[in-house]
Amino acid sequence: MKGNEAIAHAAIRCGCDGYFGYPITPQSEILETLAVEKPWETTGMVVLQAESEVASINMIYGGGGSGKRVMTSSSSPGVALMQEGIAYMAGAEIPGLIVNVQRGGPGLGTIQPSQGDYFQATRGGGNGDYYVLVLAPSSVQEMADFVDLSFELAFKYRIPAMILSDGVVGQVMEKVVLPPFKPRRTEEEILRECPWATTGRKGGRPINVITSLELRPEAMERHNLHLQEKYQQIRENEVRYEELLVDDAEYLIVAFGSAARIAQKAISELRKEGIRVGLLRPITLWPFPTKRIAELSGHMKGMLTFEINAGQMVEDVRLAVEGRTPVTHYGKMGGIVPTPDELIERLKGDFSL
Amino acid sequence: MTEEIIISGFGGQGVLSMGKILAYSALMEGKEVSWMPAYGPEQRGGTANVTVIVSDERISSPIVSTYDTAIILNQPSLEKFEQSIKPGGTLIYDGYGISVPPQRKDIHIYEINAMDAAAEMGNPKGFNMIVLGALLKVRPLVTVENVLKGLRKTLPERHHHLIPANEAALRKGMEIIG
Structure with missing residues (x-):
């Protein structure tokens, strides 16, 4: 099935309570598949086409605020519209899932694939000092697997989680094993897991307030320090990445999502020519595998960051490498997806191979 | 074995569905x-x-630079993909609407007249399945039985x-x- 379809099926299977979204290419199959599957008749999951992306994200804010597992999905310009809501969720520590199946930008841009929202996703995107936890799937299987994982992490840390996909992974059809069914949490389970949530005040518990507003500077500073402490914990515990053929590698390609798949093909061709290239694929883009890249940089003659954009993740790679080895970037924009051959040629050119 | 195939033509010819049926059939064979x-x-x-x-x-990579096999159903597609076929690869094209035939000497080229055959059969919508049949004759990637299984999977029951x-x-x- 398509990556987008896998997201929808995985949502139904992982006990998701609600989906709120507005159609946009190249991710409309998510809402379409949910409409075909009619989960409201089986698991009781709510599926609603909202009037806009701004409405969708605020529905997530409300649903997450009451402790429900709720999600939205969109593509780049739609996710840009959601940034205010995402910042509010981060400030109020509301868990939730946002799926971005990226297309080319800026602005309305193109409907073809891109990874141009890396900055937006990993730098927060809205106002204030915050991060969202960003997972980058590179296959239809990971589109399915990351839905439940995102919810687990979002609730564990009370943070919005994002699946940063793109038009390639959303549209491609591959083999997938869907996760087993997990029931939606009961009201009692939500009360136990989310004592902070606005679940209706029964039994005289203190009032829970969901807000990102705090006018007393000292209290706001305390809140910010608490957020920073949480982000530090996430950096220490939740970094995920995959390595391919790095042990004997002299050169390293760093690539995420669909670009990592193209890089794999390029690497197998380069290895046939005797050029020892490996791949590091960040799975979490925030938190970023800074430490691992720093370790590897000591053994490499050079590194190439391959992204379908003008060079965004390359900044994080350079911050990790701290000049220990040359770092170059290759990418294309405008919805053009580079081919393995183009990547091979660039890597050879960059390092005079 | 890895076979990288491009299918290209006009929208409405059943290009995407032909690819989907082929992919599902291969899935049925455990590929x-x-x-x-x-x-x-x-x-x-x-x-x-x-x-x-x-x-x-x-x-x-689901995106590749060159192909083992190209199925070409119109002139613009031929111009776009003829040079991307690997030497020794296969090109199958429908003669209908091709004004400048392929020039390569280092690939296997097959011309079929699926458009005419579909019209003769009184089943113009069967065009893409005729092309798929031609592909499977020269590149037996999947069996007809598994294509039929794939069809059962991709077609709504009605x-x-x-x-x-x-079939x-x-x-x-x-x-x-030929």
Whole structure:
């Protein structure tokens, strides 16, 4: 099935309570598949086409605020519209899932694939000092697997989680094993897991307030320090990445999502020519595998960051490498997806191979 | 074994569905598959293409630079993909609407007249299945039985009565290719 379809099926299977979204290419199959599957008749999951992306994200804010597992999905310009809501969720520590199946930008841009929202996703995107936890799937299987994982992490840390996909992974059809069914949490389970949530005040518990507003500077500073402490914990515990053929590698390609798949093909061709290239694929883009890249940089003659954009993740790679080895970037924009051959040629050119 | 295939033609010719049926059939044989459409504001008369990869191993990139086999259904597609076929590869094209035939000498070229055959059979919509049949004759990637299984999987049940007509079209394609 398509990556987008896998997201929808995985949502139904992982006990998701609600989906709120507005159609946009190249991710409309998510809402379409949910409409075909009619989960409201089986698991009781709510599926609603909202009037806009701004409405969708605020529905997530409300649903997450009451402790429900709720999600939205969109593509780049739609996710840009959601940034205010995402910042509010981060400030109020509301868990939730946002799926971005990226297309080319800026602005309305193109409907073809891109990874141009890396900055937006990993730098927060809205106002204030915050991060969202960003997972980058590179296959239809990971589109399915990351839905439940995102919810687990979002609730564990009370943070919005994002699946940063793109038009390639959303549209491609591959083999997938869907996760087993997990029931939606009961009201009692939500009360136990989310004592902070606005679940209706029964039994005289203190009032829970969901807000990102705090006018007393000292209290706001305390809140910010608490957020920073949480982000530090996430950096220490939740970094995920995959390595391919790095042990004997002299050169390293760093690539995420669909670009990592193209890089794999390029690497197998380069290895046939005797050029020892490996791949590091960040799975979490925030938190970023800074430490691992720093370790590897000591053994490499050079590194190439391959992204379908003008060079965004390359900044994080350079911050990790701290000049220990040359770092170059290759990418294309405008919805053009580079081919393995183009990547091979660039890597050879960059390092005079 | 890995076979990288491009299918390209006009929107409305059944390019994407042919790729989908091929991918599902290969899945039925336990192969690894990927199906990557050139998606867009597609419409009848526009161009459409899809990359299908069938392999015994895990597939790395669903996007490739060169192809083992190209199925070409109109002139613009021929111009776009003729040079991307690997030496020794296969090109199958429908003669209808091709004014400048392929020039390569280092690939196997087959011309079929699927458009005419479909019209003769009184089943113009069977065009893509005729082409698929032709492909399977020269590149036996999957069995006809598994294509029929794939069809059962991709077609909604209300269309299952069309499966025999599709099978006839497949076999016609196998027959007419030179």
